[in-house]
Amino acid sequence: MKNRNQKRSRRDFIRSAGLSGMTLMLGISAPVLGKPTTEIINLLSADDRGTELIAWISIHQSGQVTLLNHRSEMGQGTFQVIPQMIAEELEVNLDQVTVLFAPAHPKKYGPQPQEGSFSVRGWYQQLLQIGATARQMLIEAAGKQWNVPVSECFAENGQVIHRPTDRKLGYGALVEDAAKLTPPPNVPLKKRKEYKIIGKSLPRKDIPMKTNGAAVFGLDKKVPGMLYAVVERNPRFRGKVKRFDDAKTRAVPGVKQVLTVKRAVFGNLYEGVAVVATSLWAAMQGRRVLKVEWNDNGFEHLDSEQLSDRMRENLKKPASSVPLETALQTAPKQLEAVYETPYQSHSCMEPLNCIAHVQENRIDIWGPIQEANWIQADLSERFSVPKENVTVNMTFLGGGFGRKGFTDYPYEAALISQAIKAPVQVVWTREDDMSLGPFRTGAFYGCKGGIDEKGNMVAFQTVTAAQWFWQEWTAEPYPDPEPLKANDGNLDGLLSPYLKAIPHYSFGGVGTRAPIPVMWWRSVYASTGGFACESFIDELAQAAGKDPLEFRRNHLPDARYQAFIDRLETVSRWKSRSKNAGWGVAITESFGSICGHVVNVSRKTDGKLKIDKVIALMDCGWYVNPDIIRAQVEGSIIMGLGAAITHAITFKDGKAVEQNFNTYPMPRITDSPEIEVHIMDNDEKAGGVGEPGLPPFAPALCNAIFDLTGKRMRTLPFKLDDV
Template sequence: MKNRNGISRRNFIRQTGFSGIVLTIGAYLPASGKTEVTIINAKTTDKTGRELLSWISIDTSGKVTLRNHRSEMGQGTFQAIPQMIAEELEVNLDQVTIVFAPANPQKFGPQPQEGSFSVRGWYKQLLQIGASARQMLIDVAAKQWNVAASECYAENGQVIHRSSGKKLGYGLLVEEASRLTPPQNVPLKSRKDYKIIGKPLPRQDIPLKTNGTAQFGLDKKLPGMLYAMVERNPRFRGKVKRFDDSKTKAVPGVKNVFTVQRAVFGSLYEGVAVVADSLWAAMQGRKLLSVEWDDSGFDHLGTEQLATQMRENLKKPSPSEKFEVALQQAAKKMEAIYETPYQSHSCMEPLNCIAHVQDNRIDIWGPIQEANWIQADLSERMGVPKENVRVNMTFLGGGFGRKAFTDYPHEAALISKTMKAPVQVVWTREDDMRMGPFRPGAFYACKGGIDNNGHILAFQTITASQWIGQDWRPEPYPDPEPPGYNTGSMEGMVSPYCKAVPHYSFGGAGIRAAIPVMWWRSVYASTGGFACESFIDELAHEAGQDPLTFRRNHLPDKRYQALVDQLATISGWKSRGKHAGWGVAITECFGGICGHIVQVSRKTGGKLKIDKVIALIDCGWYVNPDIICAQVEGSILMGLGAAIKHATTFTDGKAVHQNFNTYDMPRITDTPEIEVHIMENEEKAGGVGEPGLPPFAPALCNAIFDLTGKRIRTLPFKLEEV
């Protein structure tokens, strides 16, 4: 609704709320973000308060604005980061306006949204920032009352004198407080004194997303903005030989057609951009475009060729003599190979990006998962000072690692530079799913031996995959690729296993392919966790032991034993029947430990049914239990899709699956009952967004073995065919 002066209600509230003096508190953090935080005053703001360069701003009316410096792709940082700051600042979230911070590593430190790092990597710094701002306000109030600061406390956006009950709102203190030097190392609250941390507070972004006011990348519009669609080579590294745009340029609204590149790791991928004054015109013009590609100079591999290479690579690493000697001493020995496919990210919101390139300045708007990296990449590639590259984040309709990559903003910037205007580049669903980068397929060869006491004596995993990051290296590549150790081989495995197993060995060999690969939710843990926890279950069966007890016997740390015990309690594990169709898996990644118990049964007619998933996550210190439960539930559904629904396959160097008609996603009818529990302990904060995914597939396959006696070692599989 707009008033008679043409100002929308939303803008009126935003502008009047930012008026007056503001106190802006910031923090200088080195690039690693891991050293001790130094609290500083942010750059001086003007009296309108519109230039907000750090986490906290308070205007003279007492309105608090908190900046979320991380992207929000559904994982809850839009709520969790302000919730941490607000706790120590002593304000309620209903008193707070939350806005996204632009890319600014000098003010906000690293801003990537990856590795489940937002809380576990930042909670101490963010708590300290809130506490420092609170103390500044208390100091000003104490000075005005001529009392000791220790006689005052803050609560609900006010400073209160304990003995007299006098109160001053933050808005009345902000002007003088803004001139103070922020104190360092202000004592933080004890966990028992938290008022909003640890509480299931409603997320502030949910109303925006349900009433349509949340701004995603496609919602952003700029004056004079043009639209672009790009016809890209379906074989990834091919070049444009020639194109015919005569029919395209006849479409009303089409402005220009030209070749464009985007940087994908160490290669430049080519396409033909169609730029128009409307998205519809760009789409229609692209359909009429005729492009001839040059696909020479690289192999056009298919899924079977990739799988053959990986199976052969399992044989490449030289045997570990010490491991083989130990294995021969085992009372029982076994081997197994596990296979996992390539996967598309398939975010519900396809890629899109707005770029406006001007003389020595670049402005970016869109669903950006990694603002700092994109800022630095554009600065280097376009020759623009980093401080003149402004990356503005909108909400993301999913990210899972894909929207942290730099290729789509680079492409948009090049198109904008050519057109000398702001341009929004929109990818179709087919573009998004066929172009990648993808989660790499991976094969795991496992060996193990059990001693006479039923304990693992020797454990080995050899991994064959396209290593993520190999494509940064310039061509020509070494051929053949030398075998070697990849730390990703151990992702997903619970770390105390290495303490309990006397002899273990890890190795692997990477393959080369023109298919681009990158991280996917939980990265290698999504594949390595399946192999490890499936094989642990097979070893437990070989040892004749209960699978959960077997794991407990190999997890000597008390923290892990407590998780196993709690998992048994909440699931009723000890009361299950023989061959009841129960499976367990426990994995660890990005600072979080998660255990799943999956229950399966036969439906009428003999078809297999997933009845229930019980999940227990140990993420240590945490902020909002509702966000944790939502993240674990989402992880389970994403893991379910990768286990029994979809995979990206290739034929003649091209992705086969280009939309949801063939890349089958889980539906509501596929969703089992999910029950999520959180461990309570005094451990430091760990990850949440990714650790809930890896245990699902092995727990499901272990449950199927418990029910049917059939081992499943290849994903995905069809549940109805088991």
């Protein structure tokens, strides 16, 4: 019986979801065994092929279509756009589609990380192809049933139609025959002008669930026999547990166990004390009376001022190339500036949480998981459990921004489950989530530029000083990193054609070492590098006596960027700007997309500064759902607004100062400006959306403030009322 279930696991999964009978199930085979391209295959025979799949689709005899979304949904819209892509080529209405989350399984579904704004730009061709192949197989099945040429048949709205006689067969009536066919290779895809649902702002399938309470987020998930845990973790990150007194904790009704636990953060193990109870309230009450003594020896206890001083000193270390230095020194106009950005917390609306159930040679995880494959692989290695026995089940995420792609919180939950021999949900409080990291690193950028007689950039240098999260995998003791040589690094957020127009340029930096845990944060280093590069380019435009938008146009020769600037100038009504208002522009490039913001600022009657409007233009090439793009850009602007003027993480004696929203305030609705989002239409490849909308905001805002006040804002965050 066991072997039979293994052989038919995919079919059994569909049945377990409430369906029965014959299904057509297709997947995509990644290039393996020397095959140069992806291949559409029938999943019912996939077990014997040793293939790796990245997506699959099932059609039931009832006509119901089930799509497994192999990416996490944290508000960015994959729960909508992945089915929307497949349904377009499959010729079904989304009302006919059920969407389920796929568990972590790289051999079935391929890479499943939700990072780098990669869901559409990485897989759209393959997902379109799987829909087209399934459609063609259904058409072939209909042609055989009718005994007519396949060329006389076409698919529409979940059925196949015989053109000469107008006979129709629904997909449910065809699925049994279609499931026996070998998928045809290289089925032609639709042309863009033929799309019926791609490019349309169709209502999101997750919105009704999220408004009526049916959507299951990590905190909503419950499993039989589950206990609850909260953890008292060292606020200095790398400290160890010296001893603890749990006498009062164990006296709290409902508390079951108190135990030390470790959390793997890159190359270090962070320690804490877990309180396990029959309810979350009991666990939290037990933690309140727990007494822990920490051993904080062996690492620095830094303040924010010390971190800043270290980064400023590191700006001096990298050496420029001789040609660049010569170009800078001989340029008629020269400019230098330093830009500073702070540490930031992710502070998702849903704090971290995870359910783990560790049994003999098996681990089950449930929760708001942003990177299922990585977590599966990490737990498999750490617990010596085969990957196929580690099941990572994704729920909806109440925000992620990169933080929920990390492996530390599932590992911690799994250790606690293993120790107590029961399933457990570990819940982080808001204070835990905000103050324990990892954080977006603070970053300093030293910029130098030279302008020739015609007002063109002839030299451009940027030196970066920041913690580099890839160095965090190096366990202590660690040496100070060598400065990057000129052009060994890059400047995230910088438009790539600038490098064609500037004769001499250099990008380098120093990875600043500190015991503060850091990692990716929405748009990663583009959120800090974009602020520096687009602020400095604006300063160079001012030094050249040029209009800021025209200055950028003159240095971006590629046709795509010229068209982008033309459109941004039009939608922002750039040429209509007046002397009584400040107008700022910034254009950045990240994750395969170009995004530009024009920000308008003015003075209120009381003399205080206000942001009147943000006009955003997104060029993400080929796209699926315009409404989701607009929502993502709007969300990015609000997140960028918070990072620019309302919040930052600071440190005192090695601890994060900000603990909750009273000291790490989010932008209020009264802080939010009017936002207008436009989308470029072109034939470029698909780019990302969830992250590229954030980097232009801060430099556009600061450039607008300079336009109005003549004051340069080079340090974030700042208070509008103080400008």
